[in-house]
Every structure is written in structure tokens, then in C-alpha cells.
Amino acid sequence: MxxxxxDFKLLILVGISVMLLLFVSFLLxxxxxxxxxxxxxxxxxxxxxxxxxxxxxxxxxxxESERLRIAEELHDEMGALLFSAKLxxxxxxxxxxxxxxxxxxxxxxxxAIRRIRGLSHxxxxxxxxxxxxxxxxxxxxxxxxxDNLIQATxxxxxxxxxxxRDNEISIYRMIQELIxxxxxxxxARRIHVSCVNTAEKFVLTIFHDGEGLTQERFDxxxxxxGSMGFKIIQNRLILLKGELLFTQRPNxxxxxxxxxxx
Amino acid sequence: xxxxxxxxLDWSEAWAPLVPLAIRxxxxxxxxxxxxxxxxxxxxxxxxxxxxVVWKLSNRISVPxxxxxxxxxxxxxxxxxLFAAFFLRLRQPFIVGLKRAVAAGFAxxxxxxxxxxxxxxxxxxxxxxxxxxEAGLLxxxxxxxxxxxxxxxxxxxxxxxxxxxxxxxxxYVAINFLIFLTYNELSAYYTxxxxxxxxxxxxxxxxxQFFLAKAFYESTRR
Numbered sequence: 001m002x003x004x005x006x007d008f009k010l011l012i013l014v015g016i017s018v019m020l021l022l023f024v025s026f027l028l029x030x031x032x033x034x035x036x037x038x039x040x041x042x043x044x045x046x047x048x049x050x051x052x053x054x055x056x057x058x059x060x061x062x063x064e065s066e067r068l069r070i071a072e073e074l075h076d077e078m079g080a081l082l083f084s085a086k087l088x089x090x091x092x093x094x095x096x097x098x099x100x101x102x103x104x105x106x107x108x109x110x111x112a113i114r115r116i117r118g119l120s121h122x123x124x125x126x127x128x129x130x131x132x133x134x135x136x137x138x139x140x141x142x143x144x145x146x147d148n149l150i151q152a153t154x155x156x157x158x159x160x161x162x163x164x165r166d167n168e169i170s171i172y173r174m175i176q177e178l179i180x181x182x183x184x185x186x187x188a189r190r191i192h193v194s195c196v197n198t199a200e201k202f203v204l205t206i207f208h209d210g211e212g213l214t215q216e217r218f219d220x221x222x223x224x225x226g227s228m229g230f231k232i233i234q235n236r237l238i239l240l241k242g243e244l245l246f247t248q249r250p251n252x253x254x255x256x257x258x259x260x261x262x
Numbered sequence: 263x264x265x266x267x268x269x270x271l272d273w274s275e276a277w278a279p280l281v282p283l284a285i286r287x288x289x290x291x292x293x294x295x296x297x298x299x300x301x302x303x304x305x306x307x308x309x310x311x312x313x314x315v316v317w318k319l320s321n322r323i324s325v326p327x328x329x330x331x332x333x334x335x336x337x338x339x340x341x342x343x344l345f346a347a348f349f350l351r352l353r354q355p356f357i358v359g360l361k362r363a364v365a366a367g368f369a370x371x372x373x374x375x376x377x378x379x380x381x382x383x384x385x386x387x388x389x390x391x392x393x394x395x396e397a398g399l400l401x402x403x404x405x406x407x408x409x410x411x412x413x414x415x416x417x418x419x420x421x422x423x424x425x426x427x428x429x430x431x432x433x434y435v436a437i438n439f440l441i442f443l444t445y446n447e448l449s450a451y452y453t454x455x456x457x458x459x460x461x462x463x464x465x466x467x468x469x470x471q472f473f474l475a476k477a478f479y480e481s482t483r484r
């Protein structure tokens with residue numbers, strides 16, 4: 001030991017302090033680098049989500065304006081054209097022998113006018129605009145009831161729907177799509193639509209007694225190319241930050257649409 | 263420093279492992295990668311109690327059985343083995359070969375050092391060389407853990423038990439590397455200073471055990 005005692009002791013103490021400081025500095029640099037990196041990644045993710053939301057919003061808006069245009073065209077032009085054809089047809093004096101044919105033709109024209117009107121209303125619900133979401137769903141469901149084939153009911157006594165004023169059309173389209181799918185694929189005989197609202201969320205539930213979807217099957221189908229209906233639902237779910245839950249219970253299938261109340 | 267404080271500090275190596283052990287007793291389910299750390303804490307408790315008892319009763323025990331230096335050597339070898347196992351059990355796909363080689367290298371070092379150069383049951387001193395080598399290699403393990411975490415695409419959470427284990431161990435070995443390296447010389451030429459500096463080791467050991475306790479606590483909350 002050539003160094004003086006005090007110097008040697010100081011050297012040891014400084015050495016220990018330097019080692020500790022180096023380690024702590026390394027630790028702090030590690031933590032701050034990690035944080036900065038993930039803050040940046042989160043920021044990027046937020047930007048990406050915002051961009052996706054804007055794109056979906058634009059797609060939904062253009063889809064709705066296109067639906068409106070087609071609905072107006074069907075109602076105002078095709079409807080008017082068929083109605084005029086019906087009037088002309090009525091004014092034609094048919095012979096005794098042709099009367100059944102004229103009657104059949106008139107029936108067909110009535111059916112075409114009725115279908116065009118139905119199609120036009122489906123494409124653009126004026127009830128939704130005038131009376132709001134719940135009334136539009138009620139109206140849509142009531143039209144499904146057919147005494148022999150299907151029994152469709154609603155219990156929509158919630159007060160929360162006003163919160164979704166700007167997005168009512170998206171919610172309506174999802175319900176429409178889900179019920180149409182139920183009718184088309186599940187062969188249900190009973191459909192019941194209800195709603196529950198809390199301070200945080202609004203839940204719309206579709207119950208049916210057909211052959212419904214499970215959550216796994218839905219998750220599988222929504223990413224399958226060509227599933228247009230599911231794409232519509234998925235896009236709107238992203239837009240509304242909602243969730244769709246498919247559950248099978250002994251009495252039937254439940255589809256719960258959870259929507260956060262902003 | 264009062265007598266009470268000095269006694270608490272002198273026995274800190276024995277009581278400090280009781281802190282993580284108490285948490286472990288309360289929350290028995292720990293992830294499998296923490297098993298080597300749990301084993302270490304149990305081992306450290308018994309080994310350190312033996313070290314302190316031999317030291318306190320050295321006047322009543324006959325020579326050469328009144329030396330606790332071989333227990334320090336044993337503690338060092340076991341500590342390195344268990345913490346190397348902990349780092350390997352983390353399954354971080356980062357310089358895996360090197361990490362295994364370091365563990366094997368330490369084993370070779372122990373055999374060569376105690377086979378030819380030093381005595382494991384040396385009466386006068388524990389092996390400064392062994393403890394310093396152990397501290398240096400554990401510091402390497404700690405630093406590579408942080409480097410891997412920087413590369414990993416997962417954000418660091420304060421509730422990660424492995425982070426607390428590694429940080430506690432890192433602080434302990436960073437402080438003690440120089441102490442271990444120079445301790446044989448210090449106790450030969452600066453006995454009083456060596457005793458004082460050992461208190462620094464004891465404080466860092468208590469801190470280390472608190473970090474382990476935090477890790478055990480966090481692992482049950484996840």
C-alpha cells in the first residue's frame with residue numbers, strides 16, 4: 001500500500017459512489033428511453049386510430065348519402081312512374097275475357113309499388129330522422145311480424161338514445177343488419193329487441209330462438225372477405241367504440257350491443 | 263452510532279431476508295421464474311444466521327471452526343448459481359449463449375480458483391476474488407436485462423416482479439463490487455475501515471432484500 005491511508009479510503013469510497021451513480025444513471029436512462037419510445041408509439045397509435053375513424057366516418061357518410069339518393073330515386077321516380085302506370089292501367093277498358101288479366105296486372109303493380117316504398121324506407125328511414133332511434137327500431141321490428149311465421153316484439157323504454165343523436169343512423173343500421181341476418185340465416189320464430197341504459201353504457205339486446213351465432217363464429221366471420229354485412233357492423237362498432245357480444249342460453253340466442261355513453 | 267443501531271446493522275444480513283420471506287409466506291403463489299429467487303432468500307436467511315452466529319460466538323468456538331469465511335464463499339457461489347438460473351428462466355431471447363457461457367465460466371473459475379490458487383475453507387479471509395467476480399458477472403446479467411428490455415416491444419410496468427429483482431440485485435452488486443474486490447486488503451491493512459465499509463455492504467443488502475420483497479408482492483398482484 002503506497003498511497004496514504006486517507007487517500008486510499010477516499011479512493012474506495014469514491015469508487016463505490018461512482019459505481020452506484022453509474023448504475024443509477026444507467027437505470028434512469030433506461031427508464032426514460034423506454035418511456036419516450038412508448039409515448040411516441042402511443043402517439044402514433046392514436047394518430048392511426050384517428051385516421052381510421054375519419055376514414056370510417058367518411059365511408060359511413062358517403063354510404064348514407066348514396067342510400068338517400070337511391071331511396072329518393074326509388075320513391076320519387078320509380079314510385080311515381082309505377083303509380084302513373086297503375087292509373088293508366090286502371091283507365092284501360094278491358095273486355096270481359098281480359099278482366100282477370102287486368103286484375104292480376106293491377107295486383108302486380110300494387111305489389112311493385114308496395115315493395116318500392118318498403119325498399120325506399122329501408123334505405124332511408126324518415127322515422128329515424130323525425131322520431132329518433134328507438135321509434136325507428138320499433139317501427140322496423142313491427143313490420144317483421146307475420147302471425148304465422150314470426151313474432152317480433154320490442155321493449156324499448158330507455159331514455160338514453162338522445163345521447164347518440166349524431167350516430168343514431170349507425171346504430172340503426174347495425175340493428176337492421178343484425179335482425180336481417182337473423183331472419184335470413186337463423187330461421188328464428190321469435191325476435192325480441194330490448195334496451196338497458198346506465199350512466200356508462202347503453203345496451204341494446206336482440207333475443208331470438210333460431211340457430212344463432214356464437215362469439216367465436218362472429219369473430220371468425222367478421223374478418224372473412226366478402227362478409228359485407230359484418231364489415232358494416234364492424235366499421236360502425238369501431239366508430240362508436242362499441243362492443244358486440246353473442247351469447248347462447250337455454251332459451252335462445254342473445255346479441256348484446258354495448259355502446260359507451262360519452 | 264448507538265449500540266442498538268449497531269446491533270441492528272450487524273445482524274442485518276440475518277434479519278433482512280425475513281422481509282421478503284414474510285411477503286412470500288403471505289402470498290405463496292409465485293411465478294415459476296421466481297423460484298430460484300425464493301430458494302435464494304431461504305438459503306440466504308439460514309446461511310446469514312449461521313454467519314452471524316459463528317461471528318458472535320467466535321470466542322466460544324474452537325479454532326478453526328470459529329471462522330465464517332467459508333460460509334461467505336458458499337453464499338457467493340449459491341447466490342450466483344440461483345440468480346444465473348433466474349436470468350435464464352426469464353427466457354429472454356437475447357445473447358442466450360453468452361449468458362449460459364458466463365454461468366459455465368463462473369463454475370470453471372470456482373473450480374480453478376479453489377483447486378489451485380485459494381482455499382475454500384480459508385480461516386483468515388473469504389475470497390475477495392470470488393465475491394468480486396460474482397458481483398461483476400451478476401452486474402453483466404443485470405445490464406443485459408435492461409438492454410433486452412430496451413429492444414423488447416413491451417412497455418415496462420412498475421408491477422413487473424423481474425424488474426424489481428434485477429434492480430435490487432443491480433444496486434447491490436454495483437455498490438459491493440469494489441468492496442468485495444478490496445476487502446481482503448482492507449481487512450489486512452485498514453481493519454477499522456474494513457469494519458465500517460462492511461456496514462455499507464449491510465445497508466445495501468437490506469435494500470436488496472426490500473427490492474426482493476417488492477418483487478414477491480408485485481407478483482401476487484398481477
